[in-house]
Amino acid sequence: MAEYQAPLRDIRFVLNEVFxxxxxxxxxPGLEGAIDAETADAMLEEAGKITSQTIAPLNRNGDEQGAVWNDGQVTTPDGFREAYATYAAGGWVGLGGNPEFGGMGMPKTLGVQVEEMLYGANSSFALYIALTAGSTLALDAHGSEELKQKYLPNMYAGTWAGTMCLTEPHAGTDLGIIRTRAVPEADGSYSVTGTKIFITGGEHDLTENIIHLVLAKLPDAPAGPKGxxxxxxxxxxxxEDGSLGERNAVSCGSIEHKMGIKGSATCVMNFDGARGYLIGELNKGLNAMFTMMNYERLSIGIQGIGCAEASYQSAVAYARERIQSRAPTGAVQPDKAADPIIVHPDVRRMLLTMKAMTEGSRAFSTYVGMQLDISKFAEDEAIRRKGEDLVALLTPVAKAFFTDVGFENCVHGQQVFGGHGYIREWGQEQLVRDVRIAQIYEGTNGIQALDLMGRKTVANGGAYFKVFADEIRGFIADNDAGQMQEFVQPLAAALDNLQQLTDLVIERSRANPNEIGAASVxxxxxxxYTAYAYMWARMAGVALDAAEDADGFYQAKLGTARFFFQRLLPRIHSLSESVRAGSEVLFELDAAQF
Known part of the structure; x- marks a missing residue:
């Protein structure tokens, strides 16, 4: 299998030329002076080296050896500790962290690129980093000054790690029914008791301390999510002096034996009267946790991009070398027994699908990262509000669509290898297994679709959608001429179609609430696909304007854009017909008839 290489050329294209x-x-404000193009490029180069040369080589062993539990202790696979120490020493754990407490303060627009490299190199390893980054975000946004000063510096430094503890054996999506309890103590702390499951990095040997962010209810808390x-x-x-004291009453009861991401410890965590400290306000914990979860959902979406990129790199290398049969138009390599499989139309279909969707995903993740930066740092209220609206609208799309197409792309990569794709030594079957979880955790993709359709579209009468649609229409108006018409006109048609679907579901849901869930996925x-059409139109515009193309990069970008518009964007028609079919057929069968 080809060794993973960080896709720096395309990352730079998206970051510097497109956006x-x-x-x-x-x-x-808050970013000017902290980062510039030259600094960002140097950081990307260094991130590419450490992910490709230090972390990626551990991926297969991490899968085969896995995390190991023994009497409450978890040992990560060979090489993880050393690689983590190297990564932490470079300050990378605190890449987006608050500089007041030792973070690097880098923008999310840069952060999404580093996250993709991590996931492409080694998803299991990346998860330890991602959970710490997310937990520090929630702590910085909602914790007291005392908690932030006490915990953030060591977490940003990678000396301590972080987790988020939400799910319980009986409570996944419906967190309002959690049973973990927090009892106030005289010193202002709380005694936390309960069991949490599916806790990524709940126990490991990478850091000297692990900081758990735990959802719980006080004995007299209101029922449901409001408690x-x-x-x-x-x-x-x-x-008090910052040194480590006694072991808290929190332990790892076991780790899960999983389909994939085996180097990541997925833990059952038991809290037996453990001492805890309130973050934010009482009964407002879900709001605080969603600060973390929105970033985590984008991060998990990026897992889909990273795995797809790794699969694509391997599949392309194999397709160029593997010889089978002759090209339909005649021998391409007559001096050999057969031609490389990249000459065959169906192999090209799979490779171009992977290329178009992965590069479209990369552009869209950068776009969403920009909105996160705008919503956090912009001074102008209207600009900041637009960023906030777009983040709310696009986060479920990013999480679900990145991972759905990421899984599809990894399956394509496996298929390119034929029977060898099913064999462990080539690595494709691991990518299929690893990426599959991304469609499930951090809120299943069905839940993301319900969030998009219900809360982010129907509930506000399409207000968030209008913000996004108006921006695209402005782009269309500015570019509907010359060579750009090839890309802008199908984009306009796709947007009109999506507008019609949006209006249709909003109208139907007034009489029948089932229409929301029936249409959502x-x-x-x-x-x-419509959002990617916007991304590809923007990328095509840059490619058309490029003055030089010595390596054929821009021509390849245009060819991939044409493949997307002609072969992939038309998928919206069958999807749209399914939405228009409505919800009635879903309820013709009684439960006993299934």
Whole structure:
């Protein structure tokens, strides 16, 4: 299998040429002076080296050896500790962290690129980093000054790790029915008792301490989600001088034996009167946790991109070398027994699908990262509000669509290998197994679709959608001429179609609430393809304007754009017909008839 190489050329194209990120950074207070194009490029180069040369080589062993549980202790696969120490020493764990507490303060627009490299190199390893980054985000946004000063510096430094503890054996999506309890103590702390499952990185040997963010309820809390509070529960208590104290009453009861991401410890965590500290306000814990979850959902979406990129790199290398049969138009390599399989139309279909969807995903993740930066740093209220609206609308699309197409692309990559794709030594079967979880955790993709259709579209009468649609229509109006018409006109038709679907479901849902759930998954996919059409039109515009193309990069970009518009965007028509079919057929059968 080809060794993973960070796709720096395409990352730079998206970041610098398509979105001109440096101009955005210099326009945002809090980022101007902190980062520029030259600094970002140097950081990307270094991130590419450490992910490709240090972390990627551990991927297969991490899968075969896995995380190991023994009497409450978890050992990560060989090489993980050393690689983690190297990664942490470079300051990468605190890449987006608050500089006041030792973070690097880098924009999310840059962060999404580093996250993709991590996931492409080694998804299991990347998850330890991602959970710490997310937990520090929630702590920084909602924790007291005392908690932030006490915990953030060591978490940003990678000396301590972080987790989020939501799910319980009986409570997954419906967190309002959690049973974990927090009892107030005289010293202002809380005694936390309960069991959490599916906790990524709940126990491991990478850091000297692990800081758990735990959802729990006080004994007199209101019922349902409005009674949930958020608590910081350290594995080891921290003394006043910052040194580690006694072991807290929190333990790992077991780890899960999983389909994939086997190097990532997925833990059952038991809290037996563990000492915890309130983050934010009582009964407002779910709001605080969603600060973390929105970033985590984008991160998990990026897992789909990273795995797909790794699969694509391997599949292309194999397709260029594997010889089988002759090209339909005649021998391409007459001096050999057969031609490389890349000459065959169906192999090209799979490879181009992978290329078009992965590069479209990369552009869209960068776009969403920009909105996160705008919503956080912009001073102008209207600009900031637009960023917030787009983040709310696009986060479920990014999480679900990135991972759905990421899984599809990894299956394509496996298929290119034929029987060898089913064999462990080639690595494709691991990517299929690893990426599959991304469609499930951090809120299943069905839940993401329901969020998009219900809360982010129907509930506000399409207000968020209008913000996005108006931006695309502005782009169309500015570019509907010359060579760009090839890309802009199908984009306009796709947007009109999505507008019609949006209006249709909003109208139907007034009489029948089932219409929201019935339409949600197909609507999200139609939305995703339309959003990618916007991304590809923007990329095509840059490629058309390129002055030089010595390596054929821009010509390849245009060819891939044409493949997307002609062969992939038409998928919206079948998706749209499914939405228009309505909900009635879903309820013709009684439960006993299934």
């Amino acid at each position: 001109e990120a440096d101009k955005l950074w210099q326009s945002l 949930i509070s958020l608590f910081l529960v350290p594995k080891f208590l921290v003394n 197909e609507y999200l996919h139609a939305f995703g």
